[in-house]
Amino acid sequence: MGDGVRVGRLCGGAPQRSGGVQVRNSRDPQGPVLDFTPGEWFDFVRGVHRQVFDLPEWHTAG
Secondary structure (H helix, E strand, C coil): CCCCCCEEEECCCCCCCCCCCCEEEEECCCCCCCCCCEEHHHHHHHHHHCCCCCCCCCHHHH
C-alpha cells in the first residue's frame, strides 16, 4: 500500500470547496478524509515551514 498520507487538490464540486485540499491516510483508502480550504492549507504549510509543529528536542531523544 501507500506510505501513509495522501494529499490532493479538490476540483469542481461545490463552489466553496473548489480549490481546496483533501488529506487522508493512504493505508486506509476508505477511511475519513480531512477537507481544507485553500486558506487553511496555506496556513498549515506556512506553519510547517516555520517549524510550528516540530516536537521539542526532549520528546524526540532516544
